Amino acid sequence: MPSAQLDFVQRTLRRAVLLPVILAVVVGAVFLMIIQRLLWETERLNHSEEVIASAEQIRQLAVDMETGVRGYLLSHDRSFLEPYDRAAMTLPQLLSHLDALVIDNPEQRPRVTVIAGHIEEWHQHADRMMRTQMVERELPVGKSMMDRVRGDLETFLQAERALSVERAGRVRVTTIAAVAITVVLAVLAAAVLIVFIRRDLHQLSGGYEIALDAAEHAVTVKDRLLATVSHELRTPLTSILGWTTLLRSHVADAETTSLALASIEQSARLQSRLVEDLIDVSKAATGKLRVDMVAIDLRQVLYVALETMKPAADAKGVALSTAMPEADFKIMGDGARLQQVFWNLLSNAVRFTPAGGKIEMIASTENGSAVIRVRDSGAGIVRDFLPRIFEPFAQQDETAQRSTGLGLGLAIARRLVELHGGMIEAKSDGVGRGSEFTIRLPILEPDAAASR
Template sequence: MNRWFEVYATRAGPAELRQVALVFKDVSERKRIEANRAELFALESAARREAETATRLRDEFLATVSHELRTPLTSILGWAQMLQLDGLSAEQRRHAIDTIERNARAQAQLIEDLLDVSSILAGKLRLEVQTVNIREIVEAALETVRPAAEARGVRLQATLASGATVMGDPQRLQQVVWNLLSNAVKFTPRAGRVQVLVERRDSSVEIVVADTGKGIVPEFQPHVFERFRQADGATTRRHGGLGLGLSIVRQLVEMHGGTVSVFSEGEDRGASFTVRVPLAVTLRREIEAPETLRKEAAKQDLHCPPELAGLRVLIVDDERDTREMLGMLLRRCGVEVSLAASAAEALRLIESERPDVLVSDIGMPGEDGYSLLEKLRKLPRESGGNLPAVALTAYARSEDRTRALLAGFNNHVAKPVEPLELLAVIASLSWRTRKTST
């Protein structure tokens, strides 16, 4: 009957008759309520444990973010102060500059990871899909991590099959491989080995990154690809990072229709990560090798586009150090530079000096870059209303770029910017000014 009853039995009548009265009471509804209450209590207990875990992970993550962002800042500020002292040799100054650059790039990578996670959570990360040769992607990633591997005494070995072509975003796929390689190098001790294997398997391309490093304990392996999770989250941990890299790897691989998995026999027995991405059905065009994630542009001679010579550029930024650095960079390329610390000052300079290109920060006290451009675009053409403008800003999400372009900026460049990239962007806008003047 699938029902619950309470049964009461009592003697009825004279004892010699041996009669019993039975009363059945239907308590099915009460039992159902009790069962629901027990289920709700179990769910509430699980939710409370989950919330407590989330709170603990959040607190650990925020502490880690603070530590990881402050650590490179310590080196940057310390060596910058050392450069101000007299008596440093040329070798010491070179070492100071290299250290500042290395730590700045490390901090920039941390910020990029945070922005990627934010875009993934908001569902706003987009792929620029094209045909991609996985071998070329892996070779480029290997060249990027090779200096770090050599510095740590870790050997890199690669077996790369040819003809492994997929449809995907080359930059994001290279980010996947670079994350796995850099992670393997970081957790592999000196004289260890990191191996990369690329091969076609059935209808997929398989990328395997295996190392002889620290390994992963069995109880943590199910959590390897979770955001903000680290096997060692203590303040005494030996390896840095935010615990975001592998989470980003999983999200990017799944966006390409693939899978990623991990295997480790345990602590100090190495780990192996396997990425599988579907093969491209057809090859649409010849594939060009993608650029590496990191260009060592600062180590090359500064190449000035000829279009910059004699160009008048107005730089607007409330940070004095940024203004002066950009001004010095552009002056080395023959640019006539004007500097402004606010939107109001910029409008006065535009009226008096009539620059050819505007480079403006977005986040400024008082009036921001959007307010500046709104007022600029209301001016007549002869007063600078059509002045080409570049948004150079630390607001680097895809929606920030869209907002800047909709506001009237001709281009959006995220901080920290590579000098060669900024020079190229400004040079690309010079034709607008020359066309207007003619």
């Protein structure tokens, strides 16, 4: 190779090496600044979530205190004072912790002082009621004082949630900016490299290989970044994008087109269902999942859930039976949310019970509670998995049982049952030996039910 051409190639190669290094430094510096900003915004968001969690805990303890005192005054059973005593010991520390969390917030810190003062006033009033036993006159006053505490906490939580939403928005914007800027810079870097090398090595056939290698590297980096960002939503979208690509190629026949559209619709429905479950789980995690409590006959809720699942059970050849009490089965609850709970249990039972199997829903009363058992003869549950079955995103090992979805249904069901003051548990003798889910809900006493 002539000396002039050799010098030209060497200069080109040096520039080809230095330019990517310089661009990488620039991209890295910009990305580092954005990441630092993102970490700071995320820390502020986590701080707001910690404040909200502490305030929610204080609100729950205040409710426990009031419930314990009311139960003691009405029944003279000192066991009702156990939550009161626990809350009285824990609340000062929690209030002090909450005050430390909002020490730099001039709007929220005075509210903490007001909340602490009102709780102390209620506490003194409760002590006076327990000493004097003047229930009829003092109990409404105590309720009014506790309503004031709840109002104070709700005002505090609304302000903190608004701040949390604002911070979450900043995190989202910063994340989008980080991804967008990084992708744009990567694409620009790839474009500059391709143009530069192709221009300088236009007269040398060997130079094209260098340009192609640089372009392939840049595309690989971009693809890896985009794949990482979209990881959580990739599963349903992959099917949609794959079939869409096939349809746009105009090579699919009518049968393939029909199959593609059906697959796209199924993936979109799966995406919608996953988003709805994620919304419910998010609400449950942040304390925003609400229930409208009214007096209802639980039998009607159970009958609706059974009728909804009966076609699916009949189509699969699964026997669905029930046993209900004849008397009124009154509870305080949200009928729609309870239907969601029992529909989820029955849906899982139908899904994992083979043809010829059976599902039983048995309702009864035990020790002042409504007890509903959903029992099936289906695939069963691995014993090691039972302690984690109600955790969000929990999935049983596919070698023991194939399942679908994100594993959110039972987590949502547990939270809804807890919001009704109840509990849910699962048991199974192992794989292939069926399972049983038991829900316990507080039942209305006959006098209370009649008054409603």
